[in-house]
Amino acid sequence: MWPFTPSYPELLADDVDGKTYDYIIVGGGTSGCVLASRLSEDPSVSILVLEKGSVRDNFLSRIPLLSQNFRFPLLQSVSRLSEPIDGFHGRRARVWAAEGMGGASRVNAMLFTRGVPGGYNQWAEGFGLTDWSWDKVEPYFRKSENAYGRPGAGEYRGYSGPVENRPARLVVPSVGYTEKAAEAVGLPVVMDGNDPKASAQGIVNLDTAVNAKGQRVSSYGAWLSSRVANERRSHLSVCTRVVASKLIVGGGSSRVKGVQFRRVEDKTREPREFYVKARREVVIASGTLCSPQLLLLSGIGPREAIEPLGIPLVKEAPAVGRNLCDHVSVPICTEVPQKDTIHTIESPLVFIWNLLLYVLLGTGILAESSTARSIFVRSKTIDDETLVVKRRDENGEDTMDASSPRNVPNVEVMVIPLTGLIDMIPGQSLFTWYATVVQPFSRGTVELASKNPLHHPRMNHPLLRDTRDLKTMHKAVRFTMRLAEEFQAAYPHPAPLRFAPGMDLKVLDKLYSRENNITGVNIPELKPATAPVDKVGSAMSKKEAEKVKKGSKELSWRTATDDEIDMYIRRAAVSCFHVTSTCRMSLSPEDGVVDQRLKVHGFENLRVADASVFPMVTSAHTMAPTIMVAERCADFLKEDWSERKGQ
Numbered sequence: 325m326w327p328f329t330p331s332y333p334e335l336l337a338d339d340v341d342g343k344t345y346d347y348i349i350v351g352g353g354t355s356g357c358v359l360a361s362r363l364s365e366d367p368s369v370s371i372l373v374l375e376k377g378s379v380r381d382n383f384l385s386r387i388p389l390l391s392q393n394f395r396f397p398l399l400q401s402v403s404r405l406s407e408p409i410d411g412f413h414g415r416r417a418r419v420w421a422a423e424g425m426g427g428a429s430r431v432n433a434m435l436f437t438r439g440v441p442g443g444y445n446q447w448a449e450g451f452g453l454t455d456w457s458w459d460k461v462e463p464y465f466r467k468s469e470n471a472y473g474r475p476g477a478g479e480y481r482g483y484s485g486p487v488e489n490r491p492a493r494l495v496v497p498s499v500g501y502t503e504k505a506a507e508a509v510g511l512p513v514v515m516d517g518n519d520p521k522a523s524a525q526g527i528v529n530l531d532t533a534v535n536a537k538g539q540r541v542s543s544y545g546a547w548l549s550s551r552v553a554n555e556r557r558s559h560l561s562v563c564t565r566v567v568a569s570k571l572i573v574g575g576g577s578s579r580v581k582g583v584q585f586r587r588v589e590d591k592t593r594e595p596r597e598f599y600v601k602a603r604r605e606v607v608i609a610s611g612t613l614c615s616p617q618l619l620l621l622s623g624i625g626p627r628e629a630i631e632p633l634g635i636p637l638v639k640e641a642p643a644v645g646r647n648l649c650d651h652v653s654v655p656i657c658t659e660v661p662q663k664d665t666i667h668t669i670e671s672p673l674v675f676i677w678n679l680l681l682y683v684l685l686g687t688g689i690l691a692e693s694s695t696a697r698s699i700f701v702r703s704k705t706i707d708d709e710t711l712v713v714k715r716r717d718e719n720g721e722d723t724m725d726a727s728s729p730r731n732v733p734n735v736e737v738m739v740i741p742l743t744g745l746i747d748m749i750p751g752q753s754l755f756t757w758y759a760t761v762v763q764p765f766s767r768g769t770v771e772l773a774s775k776n777p778l779h780h781p782r783m784n785h786p787l788l789r790d791t792r793d794l795k796t797m798h799k800a801v802r803f804t805m806r807l808a809e810e811f812q813a814a815y816p817h818p819a820p821l822r823f824a825p826g827m828d829l830k831v832l833d834k835l836y837s838r839e840n841n842i843t844g845v846n847i848p849e850l851k852p853a854t855a856p857v858d859k860v861g862s863a864m865s866k867k868e869a870e871k872v873k874k875g876s877k878e879l880s881w882r883t884a885t886d887d888e889i890d891m892y893i894r895r896a897a898v899s900c901f902h903v904t905s906t907c908r909m910s911l912s913p914e915d916g917v918v919d920q921r922l923k924v925h926g927f928e929n930l931r932v933a934d935a936s937v938f939p940m941v942t943s944a945h946t947m948a949p950t951i952m953v954a955e956r957c958a959d960f961l962k963e964d965w966s967e968r969k970g971q
């Protein structure tokens with residue numbers, strides 16, 4: 325215990341330069357920590373983790389609600405803006421992430437969702453990835469978790485893995501009324517969304533990666549904590565504040581010999597390059613935007629994306645950086661009394677009370693995620709007239725069977741009792757329904773913007789470019805307005821819709837103006853990856869907000885026109901930060917980047933293991949599936965090595 329706990333054994337570039345390791349893991353994020361931890365269970369192998377950020381484990385970073393505020397400068401969050409998106413008023417999508425040990429799991433909302441079995445059966449049936457059907461991935465979900473908050477749930481939950489999780493508790497009573505709203509449109513209440521036998525559609529009581537002391541369980545904390553890193557320091561090396569700049573491939577061969585990297589601090593024109601050698605394998609776990617960036621910097625990718633930058637082509641790999649997939653959300657907001665939203669902690673007394681509760685008992689609002697409930701639904705099953713969910717489809721098939729790819733939800737409505745708009749609205753306490761398309765058809769790309777590994781890659785965000793997604797979002801938005809109306813009926817206080825189709829769009833334009841008018845940010849030299857996050861404050865004054873409220877008309881799902889819905893979506897749609905698939909798994913090198921054992925097609929000792937390998941984004945949140953991928957990758961590495969040894 326502090327002050328006797330040894331500090332984290334973070335190494336510097338000079339400490340590891342020129343050395344050889346059995347495994348080199350590029351990226352100590354959500355998946356990198358799992359890999360390093362699992363591989364280092366064997367003291368006879370040597371492992372090096374190269375991570376761009378640092379450890380920075382402090383009190384704030386462990387408080388669930390506060391560490392979720394990724395705009396806090398103390399956290400290691402970064403945001404990247406996409407190129408302007410056609411059809412959306414030239415708006416850009418902003419995608420948040422974190423650079424530091426644990427990666428995005430240090431700042432995310434901690435929601436621990438596997439997704440329905442049908443989603444993985446779809447990977448098997450739709451993409452031919454038969455090694456990734458539900459039966460094959462399920463043991464790894466169990467292996468990774470300790471579902472201590474659901475004792476005796478049954479053999480489908482794990483109790484001896486590192487990620488402690490428990491059902492989310494309601495931070496404010498208003499959230500409870502959403503169950504009544506969901507039931508009113510035909511949806512069941514799902515007590516455990518990670519139960520593979522649970523209904524595919526319903527309002528789900530979410531699990532969160534929060535431990536019994538009320539602390540965030542990040543991938544770093546679960547797998548590569550100071551205790552683990554110190555115990556294994558003889559064979560596990562963690563080198564932070566370095567960025568991998570290139571994979572060194574043996575001349576004309578399919579073997580990666582090592583990794584070149586730089587210090588993050590080194591901003592000189594000709595930075596010093598360091599080099600480490602890999603005896604066995606290199607695993608890239610740099611996340612969906614940076615894993616393809618490293619491949620491209622190394623000359624592995626589409627010829628036309630590499631050669632114009634003067635990088636020699638090492639291996640033509642057409643799918644690197646393609647197929648960028650994301651969940652896209654549109655916030656719909658209801659106004660409720662402040663005490664019934666998370667904004668209640670803006671009152672100093674309430675905050676102090678909750679801080680005391682947290683410090684003394686590990687409970688209270690601060691010990692929770694902002695999101696405790698989510699509604700999952702398949703848009704085809706929503707009746708066009710009544711917007712009630714049908715439990716049987718036109719062929720009489722059960723729409724609730726979670727094992728069938730046919731029933732994978734393509735819409736999620738997250739229930740977030742705070743303002744989910746880009747800015748706060750002074751004087752208004754909003755409760756957000758986050759209508760989200762979770763099985764999108766739209767795809768984007770990640771390309772190099774420069775040869776500097778510290779610069780952001782260029783991102784063409786998919787948003788809702790495909791008209792099928794726009795159509796799904798239309799239905800999702802109207803359905804969400806219907807839910808909000810049912811909520812009003814059940815809730816004991818007035819709860820009018822304030823931000824929804826039909827509202828005065830000038831207000832939205834004003835609110836989003838600052839973000840939309842940003843120019844030049846994607847010129848990478850102007851905004852290196854390590855720049856501090858932008859300052860955020862409201863674009864609207866209290867007086868303006870009051871005026872808007874007085875002038876606002878009643879908004880309803882019955883009266884909103886299709887045009888109003890369309891105009892609202894095009895102004896308010898945002899990334900939900902669940903980017904995936906830029907190095908997707910595939911049977912052939914034309915369609916994807918890695919094979920079913922996560923090896924880069926055409927290489928014998930190079931793998932990618934993070935959210936970028938999903939063939940497409942999951943129907944649920946992406947942290948637990950990323951962890952599952954990393955768990956599997958660790959087993960692949962161990963199995964392949966013992967097989968080679970045996971030969």
Ligand SMILES: Cc1cc2nc3c(=O)[nH]c(=O)nc-3n(C[C@H](O)[C@H](O)[C@H](O)COP(=O)(O)OP(=O)(O)OC[C@H]3O[C@@H](n4cnc5c(N)ncnc54)[C@H](O)[C@@H]3O)c2cc1C
Nearest residue numbers: 351353354355427428432433434435568934935945946947
């Ligand atoms: C704000 C936010 C909220 C979210 N909420 C949830 C949620 O509640 N539930 C959920 O399931 N999912 C959530 N997600 C998504 C989920 O957290 C991510 O999908 C997942 O954590 C991604 O893991 P990863 O290993 O692919 O990448 P990351 O965790 O991003 O790790 C990549 C790591 O690689 C490092 N790196 C990158 N390039 C290099 C390089 N060249 N050299 C060295 N290091 C490098 C980075 O610094 C980073 O640490 C959220 C994401 C965000 C951003």
